[in-house]
Amino acid sequence: AQTVTQSQPEMSVQEAETVTLSCTYDTSESDYYLFWYKQPPSRQMILVIRQEAYKQQNATENRFSVNFQKAAKSFSLKISDSQLGDAAMYFCAYRSAWDQGGKLIFGQGTELSVKP
């Protein structure tokens, strides 16, 4: 069974600085998708960025980028120019390309605080 591990329960960053959130996963599959979701307090979870395992190029979305290391099974999220609105719980998630249901397997989450 696949597992996702986020080893940093909490992280803090100064406004306008850069922060990197770590995620590792365990799978024997070669084809899968990885996601970072953001969950602000008392609000719905929203997709931040998505990576397809067969693509070597790291995904980027504005200030958000990933460092995808397939051999190391690592998928970290870098947030540049951090803003107060980035404060939230961040979840790393895995989806097997072979799972017709498409269910997501989540890590435990990292709570990010942004200091003004």
Place this chain on the structure above:
Amino acid sequence: DTGVSQDPRHKITKRGQNVTFRCDPISEHNRLYWYRQTLGQGPEFLTYFQNEAQLEKSRLLSDRFSAERPKGSFSTLEIQRTEQGDSAMYLCASSLDVAKNIQYFGAGTRLSVL
């Protein structure tokens, strides 16, 4: 399009009571998922529907839990004879049945069992 909506946002109940939650997905989405999130943990998959058919259930979904999606639109999740261990956030998500399968989440229903 108002996104995925869940009702109620909060539910407090006494142990042994039955509770029912509702999820309204994004209108054109044919897949609907239920997840459970306990304090300090990531969401865990419970079950999913494609249209009105419930196609997969997690072993977490005991026989006290039942989910329905009549006519492939909204879905309900019922918990019978609630236990304190059922206290959690119950999240609903929906997606289109395409390769990208990006899931859009609702804000969740927080259940507290006293």
